[in-house]
Amino acid sequence: MEMLTLSHVEKHFGEKQVLRDVSFSVPEHTVFGFVGQNGAGKTTAMKLILGLLPLNSGQITVNGSAVSYGNTDTNRFIGYLPDVPEFYSYMTPAEYLSFCGEITGMPKQEVKKRSHELLSLVGLENENHRIKGFSRGMKQRLGVAQALLNRPRLLICDEPTSALDPAGRKELLDILTAAKKQTTVLFSTHILSDVEHICDKLAFLHDGRIVLQGTLKEVRKLRRASNVELEMEYARDAELLLSDFPFLRRQGQNLLFLEEGKALPEILGRIAEEKLPIRRVERMEPTLEDLFMEVIAK
Amino acid sequence: MTAFLKKEWMELVRTGRLWILLLLFILFGIMNPASAKLTPWMTDIMAEQLAESGFVVNAVTVDAMTSWTQFYKNIPMALIVFVLLSSGIFTAEYQRGTLIPVVTKGLSRRRILAAKASLLFGTWTALYFLCYGITYGYNAYFWDNGIAEYPLLGALYWWLFGVWVLSWFLLFSTVAASSTQVLFGTGAVSLAAYLLGLFPKAGTYLPVKLMDGMNLLAGNTAPGDYSVSVGTACGTAVVCMLLAVVCFDRKQL
Numbered sequence: 237m238e239m240l241t242l243s244h245v246e247k248h249f250g251e252k253q254v255l256r257d258v259s260f261s262v263p264e265h266t267v268f269g270f271v272g273q274n275g276a277g278k279t280t281a282m283k284l285i286l287g288l289l290p291l292n293s294g295q296i297t298v299n300g301s302a303v304s305y306g307n308t309d310t311n312r313f314i315g316y317l318p319d320v321p322e323f324y325s326y327m328t329p330a331e332y333l334s335f336c337g338e339i340t341g342m343p344k345q346e347v348k349k350r351s352h353e354l355l356s357l358v359g360l361e362n363e364n365h366r367i368k369g370f371s372r373g374m375k376q377r378l379g380v381a382q383a384l385l386n387r388p389r390l391l392i393c394d395e396p397t398s399a400l401d402p403a404g405r406k407e408l409l410d411i412l413t414a415a416k417k418q419t420t421v422l423f424s425t426h427i428l429s430d431v432e433h434i435c436d437k438l439a440f441l442h443d444g445r446i447v448l449q450g451t452l453k454e455v456r457k458l459r460r461a462s463n464v465e466l467e468m469e470y471a472r473d474a475e476l477l478l479s480d481f482p483f484l485r486r487q488g489q490n491l492l493f494l495e496e497g498k499a500l501p502e503i504l505g506r507i508a509e510e511k512l513p514i515r516r517v518e519r520m521e522p523t524l525e526d527l528f529m530e531v532i533a534k
Numbered sequence: 535m536t537a538f539l540k541k542e543w544m545e546l547v548r549t550g551r552l553w554i555l556l557l558l559f560i561l562f563g564i565m566n567p568a569s570a571k572l573t574p575w576m577t578d579i580m581a582e583q584l585a586e587s588g589f590v591v592n593a594v595t596v597d598a599m600t601s602w603t604q605f606y607k608n609i610p611m612a613l614i615v616f617v618l619l620s621s622g623i624f625t626a627e628y629q630r631g632t633l634i635p636v637v638t639k640g641l642s643r644r645r646i647l648a649a650k651a652s653l654l655f656g657t658w659t660a661l662y663f664l665c666y667g668i669t670y671g672y673n674a675y676f677w678d679n680g681i682a683e684y685p686l687l688g689a690l691y692w693w694l695f696g697v698w699v700l701s702w703f704l705l706f707s708t709v710a711a712s713s714t715q716v717l718f719g720t721g722a723v724s725l726a727a728y729l730l731g732l733f734p735k736a737g738t739y740l741p742v743k744l745m746d747g748m749n750l751l752a753g754n755t756a757p758g759d760y761s762v763s764v765g766t767a768c769g770t771a772v773v774c775m776l777l778a779v780v781c782f783d784r785k786q787l
Contacts, residue, residue, distance in 0.1 A: 326548035338537030
């Protein structure tokens with residue numbers, strides 16, 4: 237069952253085309269990474285899903301129902317964490333959560349229990365001060381708590397990790413992974429290691445277009461051949477190899493780079509023949525970073 | 535909607551807006567009879583000085599009408615302050631994005647608007663009649679309200695004028711992006727109505743006529759003379775609020 241589907245979504249602000257023919261779908265109980273540079277259109281896409289912006293063309297469905305601009309019913313399935321969450325500064329975190337609970341029509345007892353659970357999950361259980369003095373990281377944590385409050389079927393997070401310190405980031409990723417059991421997660425990021433840590437599926441958004449999508453495995457497979465790094469003991473040996481195999485790239489005094497591992501046996505043969513001492517031969521697994529750079533360079 | 539209404543109330547109390555407004559309307563309420571009461575005393579002091587330069591000042595008699603005159607002079611200022619202090623109730627939320635979590639939790643925009651509007655009209659009504667009540671009480675204590683015709687009806691007309699201004703304020707709040715725009719729009723409409731009201735022919739039809747409670751109290755006009763302007767005020771207020779609903783539904787948050 238698909239929790240979220242976007243088909244041929246187009247969006248422009250005046251002359252500026254922000255999303256072009258964006259289509260993807262997120263099955264239930266997956267963590268879907270939405271990757272792209274700043275300004276690629278990630279936030280716009282999320283706001284369209286939430287019915288906060290009108291579509292120019294295409295269709296979005298959440299849990300089988302179509303999203304419409306303005307008052308959309310589909311929001312009752314969704315928990316949303318905005319990129320810079322803002323709350324009523326004169327409330328305390330517990331008051332804010334009980335306000336959110338009342339809006340969604342949760343029973344009072346349930347709200348109380350759930351708020352307590354979530355505040356300790358995000359480490360704000362002892363914060364009885366008003367939100368006024370909160371740092372951005374603390375607001376982000378409260379944002380997570382309010383997004384998860386009514387056990388949404390779909391959790392949408394807009395760059396949830398970008399304001400957090402390394403420890404907070406790890407905690408948040410753990411929370412999202414744990415949330416997967418109960419819900420479907422769509423989160424946007426430009427931090428690729430986050431994607432590698434927790435995503436099942438991902439889509440690269442570049443210049444308003446989906447340039448690449450699939451499961452983490454599929455996307456990685458797109459670059460079947462890996463590169464090889466060759467570190468020689470002496471710089472002169474590196475030069476020797478470079479003159480024999482001009483397609484090698486020099487990356488340091490005695491460090492050579494072999495793209496896609498082509499002609500590796502020949503090179504190794506030559507090394508054996510000449511008895512050249514080597515420090516290291518390493519097959520470099522392609523990272524999403526490489527892929528990302530490659531994709532946006534096109 | 536009660537949840538959002540509670541939140542609005544909390545905002546009113548915790549940001550201190552309620553206390554400032556309360557203080558102000560009480561002060562206005564007391565000032566009307568107080569300044570009437572002080573007038574003879576002040577003219578006495580002035581008279582001595584003026585007598586030296588050759589002016590002769592006769593003794594001034596004050597009564598409830600003097601105090602009511604002060605009431606109708608001061609209440610526009612109270613309305614202006616009320617609008618100024620409430621100017622951000624929508625726009626501050628747009629600018630900070632605080633409505634986004636609320637809307638994405640499935641609370642309908644109409645309920646948000648209804649909660650905000652009811653609290654706005656509610657506080658206006660409560661504060662206005664508090665001010666009126668204080669003035670009325672002092673007037674009865676010092677003098678006699680009996681010399682004024684229809685004091686309550688005159689006050690009700692002016693209250694309706696306030697509601698009319700606030701309904702424009704609501705409409706602009708659902709369209710504008712900043713509180714300056716809201717104030718500018720509301721101010722422009724009020725000023726335009728006031729200027730049009732200066733033409734005697736237009737005056738009888740416009741809501742600004744409702745501000746003229748003094749003539750009703752003095753017996754120069756009859757209650758029925760205001761019926762057309764009551765109609766226009768109610769009519770435009772309803773249209774404004776319907777438009778506000780439509781605009782708020784489409785407002786980009």
